[in-house]
Amino acid sequence: TEVDELALAASLSGTDRAESLGERLAESVRELRVLAERDREMCSRLERGFASAPLIVIPQLSAGAHDLAGLAGVAAHLVEPAGFQASSGERRA
Numbered sequence: 001t002e003v004d005e006l007a008l009a010a011s012l013s014g015t016d017r018a019e020s021l022g023e024r025l026a027e028s029v030r031e032l033r034v035l036a037e038r039d040r041e042m043c044s045r046l047e048r049g050f051a052s053a054p055l056i057v058i059p060q061l062s063a064g065a066h067d068l069a070g071l072a073g074v075a076a077h078l079v080e081p082a083g084f085q086a087s088s089g090e091r092r093a
Helices: 005-011 016-049 068-078
Strands: none
């Protein structure tokens, strides 16, 4: 979801400690946006460079993949849904 850094900082205002927390949280949001943009650019470069291979994007999992449930979460992203192409997300004929 889209986060408005100024609204976030303002919602936490009131004390110096809260303002500091709001500023740090807003900075974290900005940093995560930069990282997300870099990831999108890198995926685009990989897709262009390896056009013949399917690109499968696996999101960062909150629980990780250190147990069977986590591995099942990764597998759910690796197995292409019926009727879809992995690299483009378009329906097959």
